[in-house]
Amino acid sequence: MANIKSAIKRIKIANRNNLQNKIYLSKIKTSTKNYFSVLSDLENSPTEENRLKAIKSLSLLFSRIDKAVKRQVLHKNTAARKKARLSTKLNQAN
Structure with a gap:
């Protein structure tokens, strides 16, 4: 544990920011899992309705990444790479 007051404050701030960051990353992971489940539905039965669900799910995921x-x-750059790979998966499923 730090003894200097400013170092103690920085530790508290880092912990607070870490918790806030986990929220955003968790939402991205949840949306990604949802997207892949919708994508597998699209691959199993390629209907227009499933394709629209996949596009909507991808849009939500892009929003959370942004x-x-x-x-x-x-x-x-990490976000751009993720978005490119997710888009490629959708294009391959069509």
């Missing part, structure tokens, strides 16, 4: 970038939870 919000994480805006709040500096994810680096912009």
Whole structure:
């Protein structure tokens, strides 16, 4: 444990930010799992309804990734890579 007052404050701030970052990352992971389940439905039965669900799910996931970038939870290049790979999965499923 730190003895200097400013170091103690920095530890508290780091812990607070860590908890806030976990919220955003958790939402991204949950949305990703949902997206892949919808994507597997699309692959099993390629209907227009399933395709629209997949696009809607991807849109929500992109939104959450962009919000994480805006709040500096994810680096912009990491977000771009994730989004590109997720889009590729959707295009392969069609």
